[in-house]
Amino acid sequence: MNANDDGSQARRGPAGPSGSDPGESPPATESTPPLPCPAVVAAPASGPATDLGPATDLGPASEADPAPEAGPGDDPDPDLGAAPGPVTGPVTGPDVGPGTAPGAAVAGVATGGSVGGPRTGVAALSLRYRLGAALALAVVAIGVCVHLGMTFLHVAPANTVSKEHGEAIQQWIYPEFEQNWKLFAPNPLQQNISLQVRADIRTADGGVRTTRWYDLSAEDGRAIDGNLLPSHTQQNELRRAWDFFVATHDDENRPVGGRGALSESYLRRIVVMRLDRADAAGPGDVVDRVQVRSRTTNVPPPEWSDEQVSTTPVDRTLPWWPVPEDEARGGIG
Known part of the structure; x- marks a missing residue:
């Protein structure tokens, strides 16, 4: 008896694609695996390009029959994902001109720098300021050379140049740059000289006190004691001012020559500032007004020496010097 006959008691159901029972599983079909996506290889930053050799023929993707095309209403299998497609269009990059090393333009764009770089230092100044800087440097160099030359001629033994230009050398050296040594003939000090000062003070009520x-x-x-870097003024200012005064005054404290008045004014200003x-x-x-005195004591000889010197202090007291009104408040006239 046929199941399709009207008299048949068999249950009817929807037919499968080939008339098979819907309860049966359809035969599995072998699908084509996806093609691998070609990798994009970046150009090397520098150096010649590497020869990768001829491309290898991978052959057909699969020997199986191609999968049937999906219909308009069919959804792709979610397990397979989106089918990879070929890379379309060339990989664009910065324009590399002729003569440029490979990767140089890429590095320049990545860092944002320029080929030459910004100018720094004196080179960054305009031409006018560069000329001014060069002129200032030349003036300083000339001044240093002149000072070193004058100092050398002052401390060196007498020669033709120092005799011919002795007055100019003396004016340059004294009093600020006076030297207490001679080239090839050192003369170490053998005395302790202490300089002291006192003053007459005019009070606000018109009185005077000393x-x-x-x-x-x-x-x-x-x-200076315990100071690793004592200043030049602490070491030499007062001592050199007194030596300058003694060299330009006689035993009666009267000035000798034109520099006598200069040394007196120089010493007076220093003591007023102190x-x-x-x-x-x-x-x-x-x-x-101020009064200056010096107390000189000879340095005692060593124990092994037979030299006999007096260690009694010797005082030299100068006359009172009136202080000009413009110097009375600190020694600056």
């Missing part, structure tokens, strides 16, 4: 003696050399000694730092006058009072 200060004690201020030991300026002892103050410099305390500032008194102002010590606040010797006090508030409201003014330094009216």
Whole structure:
């Protein structure tokens, strides 16, 4: 009996694609595996391109029959994912001109720099300022050379140049750059000289009072003691001012030559400034005049020496010097 006959009691159901029972599983079909996506190889940053050799023929993707095309209403299998497609269009990059190393333009774009780079230092200045800097450097170099030459001629033994231009050399050296040594003939000091000063102070009520003696050399000694880098003024200013005064005055403290008055003014200004730092006058009072004295003591010889010297201090007291009004407040006239 046929199941399709009207008299048949068999249950009817939808037929499969080939008339098979819907309960049966359809035969599995072998699908074509996806083609591998070709990798994009970046160009090397520098150096010649590497020869990768001829391309290898991978052959057909699969020997199986191609899968049936999907219909308009069919959805792709989610397990397989989107089918990879070929890479379309060339890989674009920065324009590399002729003569440029491979990867150089790429590196320049990546870093954002320029080929030449910004100018720095003096080169970044305009032409006018560069000329000014060169002129200033030349003036400084000439000044240094002149000073070194004058100092050398001053400390060197007498020669034709120093005799011919002795006055110009003396004016350059004294008093600021005076030297206490001679080339090839050192003369170390063998005395301790202490310089002291006192002052007459004119008070606000019209009276006059005299200060004690201020030991300026002892103050410099305390500032130098234990100081790894003492200043030039602490070491030499006061001592050289006194040596300058002694060299230009006789035993009666009278100036000898034109530099005598200069050395007296130089020493007076220094001691007035020192008194102002010590606040010797006090508030409201003014330094009216100053008096300087030196106390010289010979350095005792060593124990193994037979030399006999006196160690008794010798004082030399100078006359009172009136202080000009413009110097009374600190020694600057």
